[in-house]
Structure formats: structure tokens, C-alpha cells
Amino acid sequence: MKSYTHIAGALVLFLSFAILKNLNQIFLGVFLAGWISVFPDLLDKILGKHKSYGHSIFWIVPTIIIGYFNFTVGAALTIGLISHSALDVMTTYGTPIFSPLWNTNFVVFNGKRRVKTGTNQDKAFSLTMIFLLIPMMFYLTIPVQNTLTNTILPVNDIYHNNTNTSGVNMEKNNININIQSNHEKNKTIIVDKINETETTIKIKTEPPN
Known part of the structure; x- marks a missing residue:
């Protein structure tokens, strides 16, 4: 999938989790989830091999550890990486999620239903994620007043x-x-x-x- 699809998918997953868990530091989490969602491609580009070590699911180990110190940061990084792998296994050639222990590419769906990177299917999926983001961002940016700070009077x-x-x-x-x-x-x-x-x-x- 293209970078914009990975970013949109990561943001939808993170914001869904943030709303469910009522997380703080939402904007920091959005930035980190979006950035880490393209980290696998950036790392493999530096290494000079497409879909290699950067696409390993084992990168979530350090991000989970980070979550013990800052839950929102750890959740954003972990969700961003998981979303990248989840989207890539739907592509034509899949992705080696257990690299370097196992370099076999994992895929889902049959050949005809897989998404080819850069095609209209890829763009359509990205647009769908963006449309889902709009109500989520609107919901999270509505100011919430703490109206009962000292006592409760029915x-x-x-x-x-x-x-x-x-x-x-x-x-x-x-x-x-x-x-x-x-x-x-x-x-x-x-x-x-x-x-x-x-x-x-x-x-x-x-x-x-």
C-alpha cells in the first residue's frame, strides 16, 4: 500500500482505540501513529531491500515496553506498526511479518481480491479511511466542560x-x-x-x- 493509505489506516485504528479508552495526548498519539506507520518502508529503503527487516512484527516489542512508561505513546506506536502489517498482508505479494526468523510473505484473500499498490483499489481504501477520520476528529475536538468539579446537585x-x-x-x-x-x-x-x-x-x- 502507498504511504498515504498506511497513514490513514493507522490514524483510524489509533483514534478508534483512543475514543474507546479515553486516552490523553491525542494529538501526540496521532503524530506518532502516522509517522510509525511509514517506518517499515523507510527503514527497508535505507537497507536497500523492499519488505525486509523493517516489516517485521517484532518491532512492536520495544513499542509495548514504551507503553509501560507512557500508555498513549506506546499505544500509538504499536497500533501504527500493526496497521502497516495488516494492510500489507492484503496486497498482492503480502509481507514478511516474521522476518528475519521467517522470510515468507504472508497474504490474505485469494489472488483476485488482493490489493495492488498504487491502483484505484489502494486509493479507494485510503479515501474510505479519510472519510472515517472526519467524524472521529470532530468528536475528539468538541470541547468537554467539567461542569461538576466540587459537588453534585441533581x-x-x-x-x-x-x-x-x-x-x-x-x-x-x-x-x-x-x-x-x-x-x-x-x-x-x-x-x-x-x-x-x-x-x-x-x-x-x-x-x-
């Missing part, structure tokens, strides 16, 4: 009890409630009603007067 209790709460300032979409905590600090709870089923709660702690 929304239903606010709506049901707001008529009996002193110091309540009610607006069309906002409810501001000033309460006194046991720690002698004022806390302001702001409830933003986004729609009939979604409400955002923000809690702001102020020092005592």
Missing part, C-alpha cells in the same frame, strides 16, 4: 425545589443559586437549559468575604 432537585430556595435568580434559560457550604465558601450554581433533555450545570467557588 438537576431535578433544582427544578422541583427552586420555589423554596432563598436567593434564587430565575431567568428564561438560567437559574443562579447562591448557597453556603460547610467550608465557609460561597458556591454559585448556574444551570443552563440547552433543550428539553439536556442541561449544563456549572459550579463556581468563591472565597469568603
